[in-house]
Amino acid sequence: MSRSVRTRPEASGQALSEAYDTALLDLDGVVYAGGNAIAHAVESLATARAGGMRLAYVTNNALRTPDAVAGHLTELGIPTGADDVITSAQAVARLISEQVPAGARVLVIGGEGLRVALRERGLEPVESADDDPAAVVQGFGGPDLPWGRFAEASYAVARGVPWFASNTDLTIPSGRGIAPGNGAAVQVVRIATGAEPQVAGKPLPPMHRETILRTGAERPLVVGDRLDTDIEGAFNGEVDSLLVLTGVTDGAQLLAAPPQHRPTYVDADLRGMLTGQPEVTVDGGGFRCGGWTASAGAGSLELAGDGEPVDGLRALCAAAWTAAGEGTCELDADKALARLGL
Numbered sequence: 001m002s003r004s005v006r007t008r009p010e011a012s013g014q015a016l017s018e019a020y021d022t023a024l025l026d027l028d029g030v031v032y033a034g035g036n037a038i039a040h041a042v043e044s045l046a047t048a049r050a051g052g053m054r055l056a057y058v059t060n061n062a063l064r065t066p067d068a069v070a071g072h073l074t075e076l077g078i079p080t081g082a083d084d085v086i087t088s089a090q091a092v093a094r095l096i097s098e099q100v101p102a103g104a105r106v107l108v109i110g111g112e113g114l115r116v117a118l119r120e121r122g123l124e125p126v127e128s129a130d131d132d133p134a135a136v137v138q139g140f141g142g143p144d145l146p147w148g149r150f151a152e153a154s155y156a157v158a159r160g161v162p163w164f165a166s167n168t169d170l171t172i173p174s175g176r177g178i179a180p181g182n183g184a185a186v187q188v189v190r191i192a193t194g195a196e197p198q199v200a201g202k203p204l205p206p207m208h209r210e211t212i213l214r215t216g217a218e219r220p221l222v223v224g225d226r227l228d229t230d231i232e233g234a235f236n237g238e239v240d241s242l243l244v245l246t247g248v249t250d251g252a253q254l255l256a257a258p259p260q261h262r263p264t265y266v267d268a269d270l271r272g273m274l275t276g277q278p279e280v281t282v283d284g285g286g287f288r289c290g291g292w293t294a295s296a297g298a299g300s301l302e303l304a305g306d307g308e309p310v311d312g313l314r315a316l317c318a319a320a321w322t323a324a325g326e327g328t329c330e331l332d333a334d335k336a337l338a339r340l341g342l
């Protein structure tokens with residue numbers, strides 16, 4: 001199913017952590033959830049790193065500084081330096097710096113992560129539309145961002161000052177449920193001004209470029225839990241990806257994925273980085289993986305056999321994506337997924 005022309009490691013049983021030089025890991029739903037490490041993450045990352053894989057953490061959240069993210073990961077038992085963290089704040093700061101004069105003032109609607117990233121590029125964060133900014137940038141500001149900040153952005157954007165957004169994720173998970181993300185905040189200014197921002201974060205190319213520039217990765221593997229950010233970002237960057245099922249994506253969403261949302265590999269959790277990924281073979285119209293055989297029937301996906309549930313999902317992905325071609329699979333997958341408990 002890979003678009004890659006390179007030799008994929010499953011043929012040799014080689015672990016992904018050996019086949020790729022750098023893991024570009026999403027955080028929420030991959031490494032931690034609600035502040036706590038996800039099962040098997042700490043040990044799996046330690047083993048991958050001990051084997052020589054570079055680990056980098058790539059987040060669309062522009063609120064926290066790389067230092068703060070690294071501190072959190074280290075506390076969870078994943079020793080991380082600030083240089084191992086790449087944020088959408090850094091990506092948007094570079095994007096702005098390429099379009100405004102050196103040392104220019106930038107009106108910031110967001111948090112400390114954004115201000116630090118702008119200063120790193122030699123730009124001067126300012127707080128008011130009256131400060132003569134050369135650009136406006138919006139990043140996630142947390143729950144205490146005052147409503148008046150959107151007015152400040154709108155005054156400048158309506159005057160024609162170039163507008164940038166770190167990312168446009170509409171929601172952000174919190175311990176208490178789903179909260180509005182930076183994409184919702186961007187929408188407020190969009191409604192007020194009718195303007196469109198330039199966006200840096202996943203799945204767009206500025207974020208992937210920032211990640212490659214900062215890590216020097218030559219053979220990266222994107223590891224994520226979201227199809228429309230992590231996996232699409234890998235697709236746009238033309239690199240391989242591993243989807244883990246510890247976050248927001250379920251089996252039904254994966255089977256219905258259009259081409260740009262289809263990961264190279266699927267696994268239950270980060271232990272999948274340490275193993276060779278089994279090949280899916282075609283056998284008389286069926287797609288076999290482990291003990292499972294999947295096929296596209298009349299109106300539904302069929303699954304026979306038994307074994308590891310994730311092998312069944314891999315077989316179903318091959319059947320669904322082959323049936324869908326460049327579109328999305330509309331075959332009913334409920335019964336097949338129920339057999340896998342997914």
Ligand SMILES: [Mg+2]
Binds near residue numbers: 026029030224225
């Ligand atoms: Mg995530």
